[in-house]
Amino acid sequence: MESLQSLDFHTTKAALESLLLVATDPVSASALAQVLEIAPGEAASLLAELQAEYRDANRGIQLREVAGGWRLFTHPAYHEHVEAFVLSWDTQRLSQAALETLAVVAYHQPVTREAIKGIRGVNSDGVLSSLVDKGLIRELGRDAAHGQAIIYGTTNTFLEKFGLRSTRDLPDLEQFAPDEQARQFIRERLSGRSFQSTLEETEEDMQEEQELLEDASASEDDIMIIGSASDDFE
Structure with a gap:
């Protein structure tokens, strides 16, 4: 000093x-x-x-x-200028992971953590917590059909900060796709199919595969039985 x-x-x-x-x-x-x-x-x-x-x-x-x-x-x-700048902080500071997660919630809501993980391919728990803290998404309730999993959706703050009247004003993602392959990817990953339907289809495929294996096993048993009977005739 x-x-x-x-x-x-x-x-x-x-x-x-x-x-x-x-x-x-x-x-x-x-x-x-x-x-x-x-x-x-x-x-x-x-x-x-x-x-x-x-x-x-x-x-x-x-x-x-x-x-x-x-x-x-x-x-x-300069209140209006300051207000506009401050309101843009949360969106300016969103990481790529946060933007991806927010997009999934916005276009796919109501959606669970597992659904978001399935779409993004990575765990999004930390990002979800951050988006909740920023007031951009919120818990809508619980999904009783899937173990009381938390269901997420966007908030009025999200609409305000992105200049939307409602989620119906969200732009069509396909217009940003550079080619048909990208548009197909968007349809499958976000707007075209729900994650739950994908899970159900996967589960059905697994069940069909299991049934085929069981049928094959049963066929082998039948062959062995027939073989034993033929030996008896000889």
Whole structure:
């Protein structure tokens, strides 16, 4: 802190401004003075000067004394711009995995974790939790037919942030496909068939295969019986 004691007036004010920038709650003049090792009166004077400078220059930020302390705020005149930017944070920060998972939920809802995993081919539990935290998807209930699995769907926040009136306004995915093979892939993986139908078909295939194996085994037994009977005749 010895270096701060030798700072000139303007540098001390700049240091004070830096502290206000990183503060997440209103900070009292005495608390700021303690950090900068200056007198509380000097801190209060610097805060008043900063407040006047922001106001006179019509800056995009303002310094206000609220709740027993001082804090920086955005200028009310730019509220609409700030709001639009803040509302876009969640979508801007979505990872590729989150975007994929969100797309599956949006186009395939109501959908379970297992269904999402089946479509994406990877476990999506962590991504789902993140999307729930961001308010983009929510739990719609439980699927009694499949072990009370949680069912997911999109939220009003999702519609607001993507500029949709309802999920019916979601664009047709096939229009983004570069060729027929890609369109077919989209139909099968998202919009054309449900994951449950895929599971049922897979289960039916397995049952048919098992039945064929049992039939083959039965045929071998019949051959052995016939063979034994032929030996008796000989």
